[in-house]
Amino acid sequence: MDSPFFSPKGIAVIGASQDTHKLGYGVIRNLIKYRYKGGIYPVNRKAYEILEQPCFKSVAEVPDPVDLAVIIVPAKAVAGVLAECGERGIQHVIIMTGGFSETGEEGREMEKKLMEVAEEYGIRMIGPNCIGTIDTHTPVNTTFVVGMPEPGDIGFISHSGAMVAAIIDWASGSGIGFSRIVSLGNQIDVNEIEMIEGIAGDPQTKVITAYIEGVSDGQAFLETSRKMALKKPFLMLKGGQGESGARAVASHTGALAGSSEAYGAAFRYCGIQEADTIEEMFEWARAMAWQPLPRGKRVAVLTNAGGPAILAVDALEREGLEIASLSDETKKYLTSRLPKAASVNNPVDVLAGSGPGTYTLALEALLTDENVDAVLVIQAPQDWFLPVSLAEVVGEVAAAHDKTVVTSIMGKASVGDALKILQKRRIPNVAFPERAASLLSAMKNRREWLRKQEDAEIPDFEVDQKEAQEAVKNNDWESLLESYGIRFPEQKTAASEDEAVKMASEIKGKGVMKLVSEEFSHKSDIGGVKLGLKSEADVREAWSEIRKSVEKAGGNMQGVLIQQMVESAQEVIVGLVRDQQFGPMVLFGSGGTDVELYKDVQTAIAPLNRMRAKDLINATKAGEKMKGWRNMSARDEEAVVEALLRLSRIAVDYPEIEELEINPLCVLENGQGAIAVDIRGEKITPKN
Amino acid sequence: MDSPFFSPKGIAVIGASQDTHKLGYGVIRNLIKYRYKGGIYPVNRKAYEILEQPCFKSVAEVPDPVDLAVIIVPAKAVAGVLAECGERGIQHVIIMTGGFSETGEEGREMEKKLMEVAEEYGIRMIGPNCIGTIDTHTPVNTTFVVGMPEPGDIGFISHSGAMVAAIIDWASGSGIGFSRIVSLGNQIDVNEIEMIEGIAGDPQTKVITAYIEGVSDGQAFLETSRKMALKKPFLMLKGGQGESGARAVASHTGALAGSSEAYGAAFRYCGIQEADTIEEMFEWARAMAWQPLPRGKRVAVLTNAGGPAILAVDALEREGLEIASLSDETKKYLTSRLPKAASVNNPVDVLAGSGPGTYTLALEALLTDENVDAVLVIQAPQDWFLPVSLAEVVGEVAAAHDKTVVTSIMGKASVGDALKILQKRRIPNVAFPERAASLLSAMKNRREWLRKQEDAEIPDFEVDQKEAQEAVKNNDWESLLESYGIRFPEQKTAASEDEAVKMASEIKGKGVMKLVSEEFSHKSDIGGVKLGLKSEADVREAWSEIRKSVEKAGGNMQGVLIQQMVESAQEVIVGLVRDQQFGPMVLFGSGGTDVELYKDVQTAIAPLNRMRAKDLINATKAGEKMKGWRNMSARDEEAVVEALLRLSRIAVDYPEIEELEINPLCVLENGQGAIAVDIRGEKITPKN
Incomplete structure (x- = not known):
């Protein structure tokens, strides 16, 4: 997006000020100080010049070329100024003024007015209540924040202006350089989705980073983000995950934060990598901008001291990386070149006396x-040689290969010069080796995600849609699932005790009796399920016990279901839920009554493809168990994949279904399939 | 420990050198440069002076007072020099020379020789293969590492010399000051346990920190560490937790690393708080040295910007802290003093325009x-006032209260002066607010641990020890557990099918049949357990099925156990295991066959007291379920506490038992007790 927001031809600053304590002064100061080369036009009725830039009485007087306006006048005056911009033919505007929807109803009304004006003149707006944009390559800095980030490869989109200010201040001198930065404020027009596209499309940007507190449109977010993440690494810090956090978000931007589970699924779907802290996000970003992604997860550690290498190895393994097994050739070579007491196994310890040559x-x-995909080079402080010389050789050797190299030249006081060389040579450095694990892991994860996108085909199924539509209409979840090829146990309904005895005698193997009642959704909770019925006596006893339970729970017994009992199966849960923001999601996990206790459940955005269905299964303990566990042979994972794909299809085909859950889905031995034993569904309640 | 290692009267440096590239030069340089006030005596046969300190031909010539020697001669010469020190009456020696046990058998032999010499002369040694000691208050710095940490409150013990060097370099200028630092090297004499005591006993030290790769003596470690942690916060970074990590440790110091589970239990028992990274450990340490522990977990956040506060709240909740609900009085007061649009709910947002006064x-x-136990003060960068003034007022106001105050004056470039003021006023600062959560959580956890130590009484039980001894002798685990008051279901054994039918008819309620066989420890795995037997037919069928399963598994059916079936109980596992290093441990978790799948199991060092038994239960999902879960009413937690206390007692009373496990222990409704359904035990195999 080569737009006037990032490469304007001329900028009118409406509300520019001579008072050094005002924002309107800061904007002019930054435009000049950070070397914006186009025209800078302060608009101020009373002043003649600000920082030697002549002032204009109104935007109408501003000469050409001018294609961007920054507005910093009081909230009530903004709409009028916006119209003046429109009249002057300026169609890109950054509104910094606060006091709009973030303060209440009156502000919301004013925002509506702004939108009307903007529509009339075809104006695109960033803000209000934002701090503007930065492009370090143009260069242009429309903010009033002191400091200009170093030019670099990282684009940053933020729902918080304060975060932008803090990051500019913090990143200064850290070797973390930015391409574009944008603070979105209340985003009544340009929102985070448009900016994701805008930043990703910038050729100077190699990595997209974002701090967001919510998304404007779930479906659009999914689609755009995924498309962009396929091109460039996309890292995210999400604010407002906890309960009180969600409250803080609400009072901050008025955005509705979805549940953190849904965000997790959405980010995984898009290939967005979520960081826990600001520092972590930018450490990942720098590494991805500077170094190639590792081809695999095998890391070699090269060190001059044991302790730091141990911490590195611990952390690498915690993060899912492997300590590479070096080839015999490498070990032989190292033996011939390193000191006698050195370790030539990974971690390779050259010992304290070795210098940059070694x-x-x-x-x-x-x-x-x-056998090596990435190398972590550690240097504990020593007194033999200057760290700069290590930085030089590592940079030079790394550049001759296309593998990932990360350093930990440890310390701070004595390593400043070395860090500058590493920055120049684009080798990411961490002050302590254990921090390298997090960024190597993020790089490996991106590589794995990219690889999986090759299998992106969403399978389709032959379904009698007439039958299915009828089933949905009647809330007949069993028929619906059957239309989509889900298997159920042999079963019959009985309205009386005698009928139940008769039905049970016709079922193969042992029987299960289940209450038929629309009043209770968790039937086993009220004693409405009886297992292992083998004789007439069993059936009669079960009937009488269920009747008593229902009466105790104040319910009404309409009859029972007699089902074939599925034995020695693994019980899992599969289901679909519709998220308010991100739409249909599929879930999988350990089933049965303890599903909420262990929370061994993972979710994924629908529609699924085969690979993502398998990933979903593998992300759980239930998936681990399915491959064979203690005395249980491997279960039919393929049948679960099929069930998930079909549920995913239902989710897409029938948007009126809010939830549909099979728990348990009984997974039989390999090749034997899976049987849905209990199901529960719900349609969306129409809102008034 | 006011020993010559930290406050020597005079120091002989044997192997001192004029060559600035040698360690023996660095030691003399550091003693002088970092203002050691006692006598500095370089011993060097060839030189006349080093850095203007006159040299001595041998240690015998060194004048009084001298009570510490630093040895940096080649490995083979160390034993001779050590004897000379003994002759000269020097009884404290730091051996820096490497090339001992860390390099192999020959080195181990040389270490033995050192121990012999030391014993002969009553010499205490630190090292070999270490980098010495630092006391910033004496001051003395016996290391050759460039740099001297700022004087402060933190003591640091390290198994890695490189880590010491890195931390000195890194901490410089960070406001993290040290009292004492010691590098232990191969610790053939003075080990980490002695040093924990020595550092904890130093009045200048307020917080103990350590990097260890193993412990010298598990029992002594537990006892000493716990005693010290009761006095002062004790923070730990443990190296060598992963599999490859353990290997690296082995090749590094020859210490045997125990399993990470056992270390976790040991640290919890001692009140040692384990950090994930070096930075985290020292951030915790600084906060604990500077600020009072919070009385509870209710945190107030005071900010001038929304985004950073949201991240802080997310992180605080993730770490188990609560967002304080402010009193009406506070809210009313804030409303009267803050700008109109400010938020007076926690997080309190004073908005961007507010200054240090507000x-x-x-x-x-x-x-x-x-309602507030701790306050996090956030300042996003702004252009109105200097951050120093905020630092001053926060320091001043915080000092007038005894609650925990932490700041996040965000950024780096513009906040250097403010950070210096915060250091002076002992307010810990973090560059980004989400990092405050980790240190506040660590402080809260210490407070909670200290509070729990008040209930330290280990309960005793009346047990017929004669009976119990006999049971242990015969591997009769059931009788042993019965002696200690563990309940079992009603049960009888049967050697034939007909006998089984008879026995089953005499049991109350439904029956369970279990294979009796010494060949299989997990009987349900091979189909050796049948449940819910109600009729003669059931019993006969079960007998025949078990017989078939045993035959298939190639085993021998000696008979069966007919037990009363315990229904609607919660199945948990309780057990004791003996760790090679830390001795007896008790475990608790979700029972049944999936125990290893969900790994919902926690361990604790025995003996337990009542409070720690409850903590153990509460640390698991099983404990959560026990309080009542879906249709299951609360189970008899007290009975589980009793079972754990009794197992803990058995662990102490019978050191010959290696493992004893009850799985499942069936926990009945409140007041109904718990019944051990399956048990398994093992004695320690005597080693040859």
């Missing part, structure tokens, strides 16, 4: 080894 | 509110 030979050997 | 009033109000 590091060079060892690093070259490790990067040449086919 | 912060002062708000902070005073929050610290006065009885």
